[in-house]
Amino acid sequence: MFNKRLVKKAVAGVGSMLALTIAQHGMAQESFRVSGPVAYYYNYTTGQYDYGNGATFEAEVSYDSSAALTNSYIYEDYYWYNYAYANWDNSVNLTTYTVFDSAGNAILSDEIISEDQGNTSWSNTQRTIWGFSDYYYYDPYRQEGWFNQAWNASTGGGKYGGAYWYDYSDFSVANELAELTTTYPSPLDKPDWDYGYFYGHNYSYEANHYFSGSITEVTDGNRDTDGDGVYDDADACIASDLRATVVVGDDDSKVPNTLLGNGCTILDMITLIRADESKHGKRVSGVADFLNSIRNDGVITGKQRGTIQSAVARAK
Numbered sequence: 001m002f003n004k005r006l007v008k009k010a011v012a013g014v015g016s017m018l019a020l021t022i023a024q025h026g027m028a029q030e031s032f033r034v035s036g037p038v039a040y041y042y043n044y045t046t047g048q049y050d051y052g053n054g055a056t057f058e059a060e061v062s063y064d065s066s067a068a069l070t071n072s073y074i075y076e077d078y079y080w081y082n083y084a085y086a087n088w089d090n091s092v093n094l095t096t097y098t099v100f101d102s103a104g105n106a107i108l109s110d111e112i113i114s115e116d117q118g119n120t121s122w123s124n125t126q127r128t129i130w131g132f133s134d135y136y137y138y139d140p141y142r143q144e145g146w147f148n149q150a151w152n153a154s155t156g157g158g159k160y161g162g163a164y165w166y167d168y169s170d171f172s173v174a175n176e177l178a179e180l181t182t183t184y185p186s187p188l189d190k191p192d193w194d195y196g197y198f199y200g201h202n203y204s205y206e207a208n209h210y211f212s213g214s215i216t217e218v219t220d221g222n223r224d225t226d227g228d229g230v231y232d233d234a235d236a237c238i239a240s241d242l243r244a245t246v247v248v249g250d251d252d253s254k255v256p257n258t259l260l261g262n263g264c265t266i267l268d269m270i271t272l273i274r275a276d277e278s279k280h281g282k283r284v285s286g287v288a289d290f291l292n293s294i295r296n297d298g299v300i301t302g303k304q305r306g307t308i309q310s311a312v313a314r315a316k
């Protein structure tokens with residue numbers, strides 16, 4: 001099943017890359033990309049600000065569409081309007097954006113990373129998506145937003161980023177709520193909406209900038225199928241075994257199952273190498289080569305190498 005050449009390549013590639021921290025355990029992640037013209041931006045670090053003038057932005061929002069609905073409520077005939085609201089907290093977990101000037105030079109960029117994606121200096125991130133339906137006189141609309149924010153507890157700075165869409169059309173508030181609460185809305189439906197905008201804001205000692213722009217394009221983004229923080233297109237193991245420790249057969253070595261720079265865990269690599277060899281002796285020596293390489297990189301200690309190697313030797 002496994003291509004021997006690819007496994008060898010993957011093993012060789014490990015040696016040149018640092019080990020990563022597994023950001024999440026098994027949270028599948030999808031993303032969408034938005035882009036369009038910038039309406040306004042400022043960047044206090046560089047002293048630049050402008051009302052567009054040909055500036056454009058690109059942003060990517062990663063989210064977990066399997067996140068549970070956090071809350072929802074409905075008001076019918078509430079004074080002069082109807083109102084439906086649904087909220088998926090903690091579904092958006094990474095937002096990145098870049099603004100380019102009219103010559104195509106990047107003039108500001110940032111990323112908002114949630115804690116479970118490995119954020120350390122910024123904490124208390126909140127991530128949300130919500131849908132909103134309203135009927136205000138003759139101006140009904142529905143709004144959906146993909147939004148996250150983070151605060152730096154030590155400096156008090158904040159970061160925000162979000163993509164929002166509006167649909168000005170008639171609706172039944174009950175139907176809207178039923179839809180909002182049963183389906184995680186797809187960002188890729190949004191090109192048909194009437195209006196969309198994105199904004200990014202960082203006010204901190206590290207940076208101080210803001211921009212907003214209208215969304216004119218929405219495309220499918222990268223995916224991180226196994227939720228290890230490495231996107232599929234850079235992940236040599238797109239369905240990683242993310243167990244916390246290296247387990248071979250029934251033997252738990254207790255050695256942390258570190259994620260390597262190619263998107264494979266130690267356990268992934270051992271599984272690949274063992275599956276690739278038909279003879280026990282070759283399996284053991286193939287794993288030994290791999291363990292030596294990550295020992296030399298400092299990913300595991302010599303003692304940990306020995307513990308795993310003994311488990312592999314015992315396994316059939």
Ligand SMILES: [Ca+2]
Nearest residue numbers: 226228230235
């Ligand atoms: Ca991945």
Ligand SMILES: [Ca+2]
Nearest residue numbers: 228237240263
């Ligand atoms: Ca992976």
